Amino acid sequence: MYISNSCLIRLIEMAQKNKTKDKILDVAESLFAEQGFNDTSLRAITSKANVNLASVNYHFGDKKTLVRAVLNRYLEAFMPAVGEELRILSQTDNFSMEDVFSCLKKPLLQLNELRPHGASLFMSLIGRGYTDVQGHLRWFITTRYSEVLSQFTNLIVKANPNLSPETLFWRLHFTLGTCVFTMASSQALSEIAINDYGQAVDSSVVINQLIPYLAAGVSAD
Numbered sequence: 001m002y003i004s005n006s007c008l009i010r011l012i013e014m015a016q017k018n019k020t021k022d023k024i025l026d027v028a029e030s031l032f033a034e035q036g037f038n039d040t041s042l043r044a045i046t047s048k049a050n051v052n053l054a055s056v057n058y059h060f061g062d063k064k065t066l067v068r069a070v071l072n073r074y075l076e077a078f079m080p081a082v083g084e085e086l087r088i089l090s091q092t093d094n095f096s097m098e099d100v101f102s103c104l105k106k107p108l109l110q111l112n113e114l115r116p117h118g119a120s121l122f123m124s125l126i127g128r129g130y131t132d133v134q135g136h137l138r139w140f141i142t143t144r145y146s147e148v149l150s151q152f153t154n155l156i157v158k159a160n161p162n163l164s165p166e167t168l169f170w171r172l173h174f175t176l177g178t179c180v181f182t183m184a185s186s187q188a189l190s191e192i193a194i195n196d197y198g199q200a201v202d203s204s205v206v207i208n209q210l211i212p213y214l215a216a217g218v219s220a221d
Contacts (some may be wrong), residue, residue, distance in 0.1 A: 021059045023049050029070045033124045037067055037132045068140045071129065074122040075145060077114050081107035083148040086155055097159040098215035100152070105207050112203065119203050120183045127180030160219045171218045178217075182210055 027049040031040045042063055046053050060066040085103035089095055111118030129137040142149060153172075157163060163171070182189070186206055193199045 020055055024056060025070055028066055033121055036128045064136050067137055071125050074111055078107050079145045079148045083151060086151040097219040098212055100155045100159050101211045101215050109203060120186050123180055123183030175214050
């Protein structure tokens with residue numbers, strides 16, 4: 001198969017552009033998770049990634065788009081997987097609140113295969129978006145992945161039909177806060193478990209402890 005010099009040059013340029021784009025995403029992800037979205041400037045990202053601002057503007061246009069792109073690397077893997085778990089659960093006759101929350105476990109742990117410590121990074125980024133009042137990010141998630149979010153909410157209501165919309169709002173709010181704190185502190189929690197209880201834990205163990213707690217809280221009288 002013959003490839004002309006012009007085509008080869010375009011392929012090389014495309015590969016270089018993709019490499020630059022991935023480098024920007026990697027650096028932005030690290031800084032966003034560590035410092036938050038509000039306290040991380042584009043200058044800090046370009047400096048650490050060793051690229052110019054024009055590269056960021058070329059690939060992403062602005063900071064908001066970059067924020068969404070960083071999180072969407074996880075969401076585009078996580079959300080469809082959650083949707084499939086919820087779809088399977090919805091076909092059963094009876095299920096509990098714990099069953100609904102358990103649908104998050106496998107998709108969340110699979111993020112560790114997508115990126116090193118992917119589950120913790122993902123939850124930390126979600127938490128940053130929440131605490132940094134990134135309204136555009138919440139809009140992005142709720143519009144792009146509205147179907148999966150509706151699936152999740154509908155199954156929670158079916159598991160406990162006595163929940164009013166207002167109560168559901170507050171309990172899901174508290175659920176998010178608990179998840180973010182737990183995942184962001186997973187390393188410290190692991191060290192405490194080893195030092196105080198002689199138990200080595202990983203993300204799976206933490207999630208197994210977390211799910212019954214969340215389920216009990218959301219379904220409480």
